[in-house]
Amino acid sequence: MIRIEGANFIDEAGRTVMLRGVNLGGSSKMPYTPMQYSHVKEGFLDIHKKISFVGRPFPLAEADSHFKRLQHWGFNTLRLITTWEAIAPHAPDQYDDAYLEYLHALVRKAGEYGFWIFIDPHQDVWSRFSGGDGAPAWTFEAAGLDIDHFHETGAALVHNLHGDPFPRMAWTTNYGKLACATMFTLFFGGRTFAPSLKVGDQNIQDFLQEHFIAAMQQVAQRLQGLPQVIGYDTFNEPSAGWIGNSNLLQNDFPVKKGVILSPFEAMVAGSGHSLEVPLWDFGLLGAKKVGKTTLNPKGLKAWMSGKKCVWKQHGVWEDNAQGVPVLLNPTYFSTVNGQPVNFIQQYFLPFIERYAQAIRSIDPQAIIFLEPPVLQAPPQIDPKILPNVVNASHWYDAMTLFTKKYNPWLGYSFKDKKMLLGKAAILRSFIDQMNHHKQESATLLHQAPTLLGEVGIPMDMHEGKAYKTGNFKRQNLALDRTLQAIEANLLHFTLWNYTADNTNERGDQWNGEDLSIFSPDQQKNPADLNSGGRALEALLRPYPVATAGKPVLLEYNWKTKVFRFTFEHQPSARAYTEIYIPSYQYPYGIEVSLTDGSFQIEKVTQRLVYFHTSELTQHTITIRPK
Known part of the structure; x- marks a missing residue:
């Protein structure tokens, strides 16, 4: 554990x-x-x-x-x-x-x-x-x-x-x-x-x-x-x-692609209203309008038969006497009890x-x-x-x-x-x-x-x-x-x-x-x-699976395959430091440089086991391909 x-x-x-x-x-x-x-x-x-x-x-x-x-x-x-x-x-x-x-x-x-x-x-x-x-x-x-x-x-x-x-x-x-x-x-x-x-x-x-x-x-x-x-x-x-x-008339989502509706428009369209809305695309320079489309031309509803839009039911919006949707409470979701x-x-x-x-x-x-x-x-x-x-x-x-x-x-x-x-x-x-x-x-x-x-x-x-x-x-x-x-x-x-x-x-x-x-x-x-x-x-890159102390520096160059790891040992750690060495990157073996201590290679598990000394506070392990 x-x-x-x-x-x-x-x-x-x-x-x-x-x-x-x-x-x-x-x-x-x-x-x-x-x-x-x-x-x-x-x-x-x-x-x-x-x-x-x-x-x-x-x-x-x-x-x-x-x-x-x-x-x-x-x-x-x-x-x-x-x-x-x-x-x-x-x-x-x-x-x-x-x-x-x-x-x-x-x-x-x-x-x-x-x-x-x-x-x-x-x-x-x-x-x-x-x-x-x-x-x-x-x-x-x-x-x-x-x-x-x-x-x-x-x-x-x-x-x-x-x-x-x-x-x-x-x-x-x-x-x-x-x-x-x-x-x-x-x-x-x-x-x-x-x-x-x-x-x-x-x-x-x-x-x-x-x-x-x-x-x-x-x-x-x-x-x-x-x-x-x-x-x-x-x-x-x-x-x-x-x-x-705080703005039900605008969609602030950072990615705009296709049909993008404001919350109010989404509520209205979902209740059976047809809407003419812009089409958006998203590129390197951000979002831009690229056309228009008619949404929900058949006047369908996203609510089950006999059910009313929950937001209409709770007074966020309504249809006026002429059947035109009207936003009643633009701060409904942003302000509660003032x-x-x-x-x-x-x-x-x-x-x-x-x-x-x-x-x-x-x-x-x-x-x-x-x-x-x-x-x-x-x-x-x-x-x-x-x-x-x-x-x-x-x-x-x-x-x-x-x-x-x-x-x-x-x-x-x-x-x-x-x-x-x-x-x-x-x-x-x-x-x-x-x-x-x-x-x-x-x-x-x-x-x-x-x-x-x-x-x-x-x-x-x-x-x-x-x-x-x-x-x-x-x-x-x-x-x-x-x-x-x-x-x-x-x-x-x-x-x-x-x-x-x-x-x-x-x-x-x-x-x-x-x-x-x-x-x-x-x-x-x-x-x-x-x-x-x-x-x-x-x-696939080397990394310290378990360190007998506190990691300080971790670097790997995937082109040269040079790996460097520095840590500070802690007496509370009762075992060796264990580093994963992917054989995929080092098919001919590795060269290891140490500031101190010794190591051994476990080929089957692709691990380098490092035993630090108490002579130094920080220990650095550098690995290169042979």
Whole structure:
């Protein structure tokens, strides 16, 4: 087991552990039976059919081959993806026992390969039926929403219904659309903003949170007692919905692509009004209007028959005598009882505390990997109420992710809201952006560790040219730039992602994304653990798995393959320092330079074991290829 001590993870020998892992896996967002990938339209809206996630991220029969590969690649941590829909696909209190048993068997098998695991209740834009993944269809029904008409009313942009080609990264715009924004507003703030919306005797907020937490407790109960399970993520990339929104006439989402509606327009269109709206595109110079379209020309409603828009019901807007929609309360979501709304402290934190308490009622030692909304800071916590937490924020190279192109000279910082020019400036900014997460951990989470829960690059950049040529140079350059920034900050991370059924044509099988570090389409020799890997030249790099002290400096040059690591030893560490040395990078062996002490090589486990002396305070290990 590992424990938290200040900003570090500590193993049973008192050593500082560095967590390096992957998200497993990208296609776990969608059912395995039937194979309902995001591009498959047939049967998508038939919510009464039996679905199963048994087999996500891969069938148990294939587990050894994948775990063996990930172990060979030096990873020691898995952020294991599950979803609310996978656990309770058909009804609030009906759990898929076969899936829970599968999950237990999978985690038990992963433990045989030495992985630490934390469970991620994944979601993107609430649900598959609102253009992402996560929540089951019955959550919409509880709120009175009709998934059959989301597409026509602009309530959601869904790949399964939109068809191909699907606009790049357009799924993210669903965070501002009616279905997703409404559900998150109700999930976190239903008691405040929709007090009359109830399911039975429960307010919708309590209904949703209670059943989400109960589903995750089912997972915790099945995995109880497995020492490789170190903790639980809170809720992947949560959204405030419209809580805190002070301008219902404008959509401030940073990425504008396709139909972009203000909250008021989204409410109006979802209630059966036709609207003429602009079409947007997003490029290197930002967002621009590129045309117009008529939304919801048939006058359909996103609400179930006999149900009224919940926001109309609560006085946010109405139709006047002439039938024209009128906004009545523009500050409805931003001001409560005359006071400004603080989503993070007033709505998000209470949920996190409730969730953590529920998980720890089953697993008292569980680490809580606290994940704030994207581009937001975590809450200010009370460590007496919420101890043993990790800042599990996400970070991506924004320019490369959204354009699917690697540009060594041009980048973007969401933190500073500015373009970055020049190689050195981009790397400095990446380091600074990641360091900002560390500072938030120190000031808001009381010196908690920082683990980037997601970080990665699109492998299909430049129209998938590498798949035709076999040359992943640009992917290597992009990935190395990110990993350099991580190493400069001595950060932990779980890379997005490893998808066992990735293909060159469909990527991770979800909304056109393709970030997997493995694909069967790159696999020429199944007997070779490296075959099928992508951008391995930059990905596979030495790192200190366990350090008998405090890491000070970590550097690796993927071109020269020179690795340098400095640490300060601590008497409390009762074992040697252990460094992963990928044989892929050093096929002819290594040359090792030490400031002091001795070492030995363990070829089978690809480890360098270093024994420091007490003569020096700091110790440096330098490794070069022979």
